[in-house]
Amino acid sequence: MSPRKAPALHGTDLSLREHLVATAERLIAERGTTGLTVRAIAREAGVADGVLYNHFADKEELLALAVRAHVRTVGRGMGALPSPGHGSVRENLRAHVLYGIAFHKAVLPAFAGLIDRPKVLDAFAAGGVPGEDWRDRLRGYLQGEVELGRLAADARVDAAVAMIVGVCHETVLTGLLYGSSDSQEVTVEFVDDLVGVVLDGVGGARA
Template sequence: MSPRKAAVLRDSGDGRSLREHLIAITERMISARGTAGLTVRAIARQAGVADGVLYNHFADKEELLANAIRAHVRTVERELGELPEPGTGTVEANLRAYLAYGLALHRAILPAFAGLLTQPTVLTKLAELGGHGEDWRDRLARYLHAERDLGRLAADAQLDAAAAMIVGVCHETVLPALFQHHGTAAALPSVESIVTTVLTGIGQ
């Protein structure tokens, strides 16, 4: 480890490795300004290292961005708090909480993803990082299956379809803003009406 690297880590005061330090700095920059126009030089200067140091820990800038975006999403999730556990409260109230959480999550991470439409490699590397089962949509699916196992949902309930509907509502809040290049999320029906429709359907 070079003296300069050692100084950077010593100044951070939290025992992180240099790789972790670079991810944390990039996450902070993404949170503040998104990914558009984010350069290796800007990241290196903010991190207090030479430009080439990044390539000692990441194959390319895209790999660093993917790791930082995943860290950013996890940070937002922690800030949003806990989700209801199966068997507690009512299913309707719990689904409202899951949907409200998902909407808040998608709106919070919109700026980070807005600059990735022209950077598909970052999205590919983000998908390759795995973490299956940790995402909000995975927790939603597990919640629905657990409630069915507890007998609080119909035994023949189409849970994958229900989860897809709820996730789709959250995507609807951000996709128009991404493709229309403005920061305004789509207007949607109320959380209560969406959950009621998922639970009761629209047939006579």
């Protein structure tokens, strides 16, 4: 005879651990992580507070798993990125930049309540799969174009990645820190300028 399912799991195929992660993920997507407590997660999940500690080492582990799940859900919903060798490098890189900005707009608010919780951030980083993060995919794209000869063999891939990721962070974080929605609006001209600097250099330099 199979064990009885907890009442909170009726109508689902999830384990209680999966249900708790899914509940925390949904709360993070709706409210962010600021002020999110074990009690709030347990209440939303329909279980007693102490049940969480039967399935996770601590609340930091649960939060890290939920944030990672949120990031993956956002990524899956944003569609595919261009692959090396298809289309033009300029248009492909433009698509990567727009993707990166939209992705950061969707996920960075979830980290706002974790700035002073390094244990959660460390567990989040440890829970990733190599190559799955957008930064890694951007680097892989550029390196793929180098290998195909569509970018120079001595292209500074890591510097280009740092520049693009930095712009995405700055664009979104400025709005979060200063409460300005205007700073999060990115124009077509700005994206084109960024791609141009990455591919062609800043230009105009004089000795």
